[in-house]
Amino acid sequence: MLNMEENLLKIVVKKTIILSLIFLAGGCGQRITTQQETEFDLKKNQGTVIGNCAGSNSAKAKLRTLSIVPQFSASRIHSDYWPLLTEIGKRANICFKLDQQQSIPSFERALKEGSIDYAFMNPYHQVMVNTKYQPIIRDKKRLLTGIIVTNRQSDISSIKQLNGKTLLLPAPNAFAASLLTRAYLDKKNISFKPKYVKTHQNVYRGVARNSDFMGGGVNNTFNRENNELRSNLDILFETQGYPAHPFSARRELPLKEIQNVQTIWLEIAKEPELSSLFDKVQIKIPIEANYAKDYARLQHLGLEKFVQ
Structure with a gap:
């Protein structure tokens, strides 16, 4: 009888130990997972901050x-x-x-x-x-100059031919591309139809696509365009230079x-x-x-x- 009770006690103790080990293992695993997730979140947040500035x-x-x-x-x-x-x-x-x-x-x-x-x-x-x-x-x-460009395939050879035509400009207050060129044309009594297309890139590409258009830009942005685009354009006029x-x-x-x-x-x-x-x-x-x-x-x- 005593031996049977001892055997039962041993079985209970073994099961208790096994269950305890399983619980501890699960708890440790949970802690490791939580720590890993925290580290991941920190890295993710750091990446977001670094990526934005x-x-x-x-x-x-x-x-x-x-x-x-x-x-x-x-x-x-x-x-x-x-x-x-x-x-x-x-x-x-x-x-x-x-x-x-x-x-x-x-x-x-x-x-x-x-x-x-x-x-x-x-x-x-x-x-x-x-x-x-x-x-x-x-x-x-580098000094900044305003330029007026034409399509190389057009028959435009004089600034006077702009009279009554469309002039592509990036924006009203773009300094050399718009203000200087408009001031020059005003002095020459040349009237034109301004069309604002937001960027210098859009000006150059618009003129390259349509030989009837002229466009206002600046030397610095024109020189930064690719050779293929520039080969389709001619500079008809250039203003005096100013600090850029x-x-x-x-x-x-x-x-x-x-x-x-x-x-x-x-x-x-x-x-x-x-x-x-x-x-x-x-x-x-x-x-x-x-x-x-x-x-x-x-x-x-x-x-x-x-x-x-």
Whole structure:
């Protein structure tokens, strides 16, 4: 009888031990799974943050909005500027969130509202919003000129032939492409039908497709187009040159931060191994920009009558 009770006790103990081990194993497995899920969520969240802004991914990095005047498609702007912004942001402990506007007028509204921290804007935009933004970087050598292009297969050989015809323009307040060219045509008493097509890319492609059209653009964007497209176009007229687009900072930002970003631009430009970062942006040789020296004189060109 005693042996039977001992055997039963052993069986109960064994079952209890087995059940305990199963429970513990299940609990450990649950804890491991929960930890793995937490780590996955952190990585996923970090990836989202990093993916949305260019630069430092440090928890202490400052998030700043940045917008680039939409002369090209948003996808092209993103691919052209992202590598340089990433390098600047890492050194400045800033993460730049690209706030790309769909059109030049919407870009202008954002500037006037002061809702963007840093912006690459056209020279006359800088005049329009100088109380809110200060230019900090511009290109050393490249001057910006307005151009009027024609289809190479057309019979247009004189600017006077534009009289009464359609002129494709990116936007009313595009500095060289629209304001300078319209001012010149006004002086020559040439009337035309403006058609605003949002970007410089659209201007050049529209003229290439239709030999009856002419289009307003700028030397810098024209030179960045592919050879095949440019081979279908001729430059009929070119304006005087002016200091090109500045990279500007909102004046309300900390002065130390603005100066640091400016210094980093100039430092990167001195490093030969990073020269490729400037290949696709419109500031090949960065130098300090100065409003009084570079852009103030644009106020005296009489362009305000053409601003819309």
